[in-house]
Amino acid sequence: MSALLELEREEECRKARNILRLLGLSANYQGFYQLSDAVVLAQEDPERLLWVTKCIYPDIAKRRRTTPAAVERNLRTAVRIIWENHTSLLWEVLGERPERRPPTARFIACLAAYAAGEDQRGL
Numbered sequence: 001m002s003a004l005l006e007l008e009r010e011e012e013c014r015k016a017r018n019i020l021r022l023l024g025l026s027a028n029y030q031g032f033y034q035l036s037d038a039v040v041l042a043q044e045d046p047e048r049l050l051w052v053t054k055c056i057y058p059d060i061a062k063r064r065r066t067t068p069a070a071v072e073r074n075l076r077t078a079v080r081i082i083w084e085n086h087t088s089l090l091w092e093v094l095g096e097r098p099e100r101r102p103p104t105a106r107f108i109a110c111l112a113a114y115a116a117g118e119d120q121r122g123l
Helices: 003-022 030-044 046-064 068-085 088-094 104-116
Strands: none
Touching: 003 030, 003 088, 003 104, 030 046, 030 068, 030 104, 046 068, 046 104, 068 088, 068 104, 088 104
16 A cells, blocks of 8 residues: 555544544544444445445454454444444434434444545534
8 A cells, every 4th residue: 555545544544533532432442443444444445335244344353453253343332332422423423313223334334424524514
């Protein structure tokens, strides 16, 4: 990966991590970093969201030196923690107020779309 692409990826990770902090997820959860990785992967290629268990979880597992099953569990935990905080930003990220916690893949998709538009909102 070229240095420019690596810098762009790191900037996208930073944006995702800022949003996660605002949503109430702290960096002491493994899912914090894994979720920011998932957002960046989804932004790079949105079709990955069609196959999260085959395209996103294994890529994160390799990068973070863990298993895809652990990544899946950590992401579910991160989404649950964010859901339980119920910040007003959560409704903005999701674009609605759903009755139930969204599936992890949908949550990643919403975060990726929100982070992509972050500059226009001035976060």
